[in-house]
Amino acid sequence: MSVNDYCFTRDIVDNNRINLQHYLWIELFGYHIHPAIPTSNPTLRIADIGTGTGIWLTDLARRLPDSVSLDGLDISFDAAPPPKWLPSNITLKSFDIKADVPDHLRGIYDIVHIRNFSFIIRDPEIEQVTRNLLQVLKPGGYIQWAEPDVDSFRINKGEPDSKIDALRNLAAACQDRDSLFRGTWVAKLSTVLEDIGLEEVQADVKDGAFxxxxxxxxxxxxIPLLIARKMKDKTVEERVKQLMPEAEKETGDGSHFAFTRYTVIGRKGAE
Structure with missing residues (x-):
């Protein structure tokens, strides 16, 4: 996977989206680490895959002892703060989730957290990516994988007679241009984790309050504007800009894009 494969822009607008999205995700699910995953060990080693701005790690760091090691793994740290600004127990490390796992990362983590890869991983890639995550776990370690199910996309109306034409057209402006927008693997993630041998697999599924x-x-x-900019498609970008005022008006009436969201966990067996 190359840096250019990322479908968003890694700019200040996208960083703000990622950071706010994190807090809303925690509001929806109610936890940073699933309550079934033990965190009492003061020498835990935790990895955040695709750490981005590092917001999950920095928010988690103040909830755990300083003796816990927190590693942010990604192919780019353009969105992350300078390392000297991070808590002392957070380290940033290069890692390509689609490539072979380097020896120094094999079998070292008690918990591996991964979130928001549904626009990055295609259906044929999911099994190998999941096996790569398994390789960085210690025996007995846990994966926590959190995703919106892109395949569940729908537009909810604020009222039965609310207009949603602009929102529908806004979604269509970027959908169906790449298989990344048609992935079906999220709803099957529990089965994928079980098939590669993880134990105690469970899924927390949320549709969320209105x-x-x-x-x-x-x-x-x-997001549609960020995707259009990354595609460098001026026609799509202008179409998105044209639709946005009316989409905002429809949003003000309560209509909105909706997805079913998943947090799936599993434990690696003893070896």
């Missing part, structure tokens, strides 16, 4: 969904939608309403 007000939470609207807030998440407003956070993510910038």
């Amino acid at each position: 007000h939470t969904n609207v807030a998440i939608h407003e956070c993510n309403l910038v």
